[in-house]
Amino acid sequence: MNTDLPTSDRKAFYEQIRELNMIPLWESLSTLVPHQPNGPCVPALWKWRDVLPYIEQAGTLITAEEAVRRVLVLENPALPGYASVTQSLYAGLQLILPGEVAPAHRHVQSALRFIVHGRGAYTAVDGERTTMMPGDFIITPSWTWHDHGNDGIDGRSEPVVWLDGLDIPMIRFFDAGFEEKSTAMSQRVTRPEGNALARYGHNLLPVDYQPSSPTSPIFSYPYDRTREVLERLYRDGDVDAWHGVKLRYVNPATGGWPMPTLATFMQYLPAGFSGKPFRSTDGAVYSVVEGTGRAVIDGQSFEFGPKDHFVVPSWKTFTLHANDDAVLFSFSDRPVQTALNILREEKLDA
Amino acid sequence: MNTDLPTSDRKAFYEQIRELNMIPLWESLSTLVPHQPNGPCVPALWKWRDVLPYIEQAGTLITAEEAVRRVLVLENPALPGYASVTQSLYAGLQLILPGEVAPAHRHVQSALRFIVHGRGAYTAVDGERTTMMPGDFIITPSWTWHDHGNDGIDGRSEPVVWLDGLDIPMIRFFDAGFEEKSTAMSQRVTRPEGNALARYGHNLLPVDYQPSSPTSPIFSYPYDRTREVLERLYRDGDVDAWHGVKLRYVNPATGGWPMPTLATFMQYLPAGFSGKPFRSTDGAVYSVVEGTGRAVIDGQSFEFGPKDHFVVPSWKTFTLHANDDAVLFSFSDRPVQTALNILREEKLDA
């Protein structure tokens, strides 16, 4: 900055106003109001083969009672100490061993569970249990009692790992978090498994039903159903040059997002797909369900395979490529950016 | 935490996963998902008599050309270096001297101007100028060209100071900021002053009008009109035991907030008013328009008078008291908390 004011005078002034908790805007305007998104986040990949041994170790070293929620948090390399995978999103990998139970609590934070590995755990929301199968997308709505357990399925029991996606950084940012623990270990089951999906998930709603919150009344979106749709649309030729076949999960009572703070997506990239470059202000976390391929993010290449996770920061140009048929789950803060009227996205040509 | 795992083993494990950009949730769960809002912000007061000398000094030491926007940012004492008055809000006091012009630009950030001191500056938005008078609330909508100047009024010219309120921290947090500078110093004036208020501000709308954004088409809410309403409602007895006569500014095309990220309020506390305690998850910044009184925030007492500013953090219980008739402007992030479905507020009894 070219100025007639001697640096020393300016400094003295800055120190004086500092006493009053004031700072000069002109020294930081271009940082505060950037020309385009310039946040600190970097792309990153967590390979399943690297992560799995530590998840297993966490299972042996630390008991469920001790850990309550035995989760390894995926932290953006550029945000050490923030427990955030982007500035607004939290992601972690949670392990639950056969026979374990995570006691009931509720919190303002909205959570998604995306099942990565193993079968037979359950989560209970609002009096209904759902058994977790790989690829299922499950919701824990804001301020709703929930607990987890791992009872096994078909007489077999195995460790189960899921991706936790939460809006923890948002709630922290807006400083609006509340949490409550239940006195009961698990909540009472009041409805048979599958009731919510039957009630709300087939383009029909109970005649007197009025939504009591913006969160989807369906809390489990099973993978087999989603997978079928992706393939069907692929066969019908509904393939986008940027996204392949990309769908967003929907709250059937509103047509909106499943949760007010988190958008979730599932996409299918046919073998050999090589997507055009895309960027968006909502950075996203990806969980690979099937297949292998490559994400090129801001010039960096990340090879991915099943159960790998990666993060694409805001406004970084990226492309997706599939070696064999690939299925990717992802989530972002898109509903909030839409509510704030600040979402921008761009499909680029090359 | 009581555990059988030797601290040293655990530490080793933590260091190993740290290499993979992972951290153990169980060490920080209660911080990440707090029992109730526990953000770092503290209440603070900026007395006009303390602030004014520095504003004046900024006017003499630093030219408008140099400073572009000559603003002293009000920074929360607990957030040094963040240019934030709460975690989500930015507030600053801007000075414009007679004859100065601040060149046109636009940005994703939504801005409000609340006129604190002096008459005769103008702001131009979307081809229409509005002359600023103390107590006026003026909007600069997201991604709209705007510029300011100080031409004086009625042949007189004086320094003008206004409160800038912006969503800068939110846009930074969601990493969605864009900014563009105009090649022209000022934008071309295409509509006479007052046209927008006439068009949209009298419970009538042009028959073919369709809103093109969620931001209010009125960009100036003059104080004289607002003041009249406050007094009228006071005379009619519409006084709330917590808030006095408290009104929210409205986008007349939707009935919603004037901007998608910022709520604005004006309230009247009759002489002798002593409000009951209140708390809310949307912290707020106050600008005192008239009168003297006291805000007791989280047990701390702050005496206020005209042109003083103070901040009430999220979920801190506070009460308002007026010595003589007081008028307070305030703003918060309430529209966002409502969109996220996380707003909580509580009227307490004692």
Added chain:
Amino acid sequence: MNTDLPTSDRKAFYEQIRELNMIPLWESLSTLVPHQPNGPCVPALWKWRDVLPYIEQAGTLITAEEAVRRVLVLENPALPGYASVTQSLYAGLQLILPGEVAPAHRHVQSALRFIVHGRGAYTAVDGERTTMMPGDFIITPSWTWHDHGNDGIDGRSEPVVWLDGLDIPMIRFFDAGFEEKSTAMSQRVTRPEGNALARYGHNLLPVDYQPSSPTSPIFSYPYDRTREVLERLYRDGDVDAWHGVKLRYVNPATGGWPMPTLATFMQYLPAGFSGKPFRSTDGAVYSVVEGTGRAVIDGQSFEFGPKDHFVVPSWKTFTLHANDDAVLFSFSDRPVQTALNILREEKLDA
């Protein structure tokens, strides 16, 4: 219709199914699903000088006690016996003499009062009275207690005539009408006159206000304010080649229509204005407030002056012309057509 079936056989068949309450669609398809709107309504004009003597006569011949609501209903000439001015709208001219009172009742039907003649009557809605002045637009919301009276103003008393606009035919068509009479003659006044306009009518709303119905919380839109806006926009050059300066009244709590069933408009035609042709599927009833001019509707010319009323049926092309500065109030069923997604309108070039 060319057919091999002997007419006599067909007739026999038709008679047989008639017994079972069935009719053959193929005999009436083109009528039931017309190529374009083909309703029976015709344009019509009611000149004040013709109507006034009968209004006065109704005042002398029939007491208020007897008539309760002393109204001459404007009936579309093509719909005798339907008490309808278009198929969906009701319009009538109501007279209230000095000292008279029309007792309180409420009904599902939404009503508008547009004051045509005389000063000093009042209507009371929801515990608040409003004094009626020519040109004022006043709402009686659905299922809200209301009563009228004529107490005079400034010590003077005169007969008052207003236009009643209601959705009576719609409520009859959907067969959803309910009505209740109060045991009290007038309702108790609980709020001072003008309170609702102060509360809701200045781009501000009480901070805790939540609309309890889709009807505007403002129930009086005074003419002086509306008139000022029209002139201001005319001076600013906001004149449409079809409509002049045309505004729609707005519910300030939503930006939508004042009532869910009725749209209301006010428009200004500067002296010499000769509008281009327009048509719309929502037929409308006009009340002339000021000025003289001509409406050419479906090829027929209607000269209008102050206090005249005319009706433009659905999809009839019409133009408006002003001799001297003219102000026209109008209402239609536009909100319903919009909700049904069937509204069409067309600005024609010649």
Added chain:
Amino acid sequence: MNTDLPTSDRKAFYEQIRELNMIPLWESLSTLVPHQPNGPCVPALWKWRDVLPYIEQAGTLITAEEAVRRVLVLENPALPGYASVTQSLYAGLQLILPGEVAPAHRHVQSALRFIVHGRGAYTAVDGERTTMMPGDFIITPSWTWHDHGNDGIDGRSEPVVWLDGLDIPMIRFFDAGFEEKSTAMSQRVTRPEGNALARYGHNLLPVDYQPSSPTSPIFSYPYDRTREVLERLYRDGDVDAWHGVKLRYVNPATGGWPMPTLATFMQYLPAGFSGKPFRSTDGAVYSVVEGTGRAVIDGQSFEFGPKDHFVVPSWKTFTLHANDDAVLFSFSDRPVQTALNILREEKLDA
């Protein structure tokens, strides 16, 4: 009416104003603003065994070319000549014989097809065909090209009969009907059958999808899926004492009604169900899919069996009773009554 005015004078007055197209409100107020719904409609039942012979006769006597749409309209006995089953609803039974084609057209009227009898006809909407099976609910959205045909299925061909439900009386009432005939016999098929249901019907939506109209993008709601949900909810105990298991069809892009003018419902009455009395301002047309039972409407009893149709007028109290497991489809004008804010319904105790 007790009055001092000689009857003869009054009559003369009425005749004079009649000349000016005016009538006295006070002679008809209580009819126009009734104490409660008092429309002319009566309940009625159309037994399949009575209706079928005439449908078959219509098939032999009248060719498809001649009839275009070979439909027997169900007319309310109290509305002869109106082609209406209630004041606002149209219902008809349409027959299409093997090999026939009904040429493409489009109209403002929204239509539903509910398949009553036979398999293997198709309807094509917006470039996609859907094969009709009994119990399927199919939409023809407003102003969308559509055509029908009967090609058979699995090598077999049979006459197909469906219930047509339209908003014809509403569009006539608001006088907003437009219609256009295609020059092509059938529209070009551009998407494989089932594509729309795959795209929009599984709680997922294409990521870039934006609804272009309020009508559901799913145009076929297959019976097998609906039937499964009804039974599942019955097994789960979700049985209402008035309605049994009653669901409304939903537009998955909004959570609202499938069409802006028509609500559609499907309900399951377990064998032996005897419902409590209910009334609602939206009269409804019922089509019996399975089972036998009894509807008691306004004191009249109607025995029903498969493929029978009956109509319940506005605000008539009725109860439903099932001998064996019964499934009933129904439709009404509920979306419009909700938009007008006039819907009332009442669950009575005995």
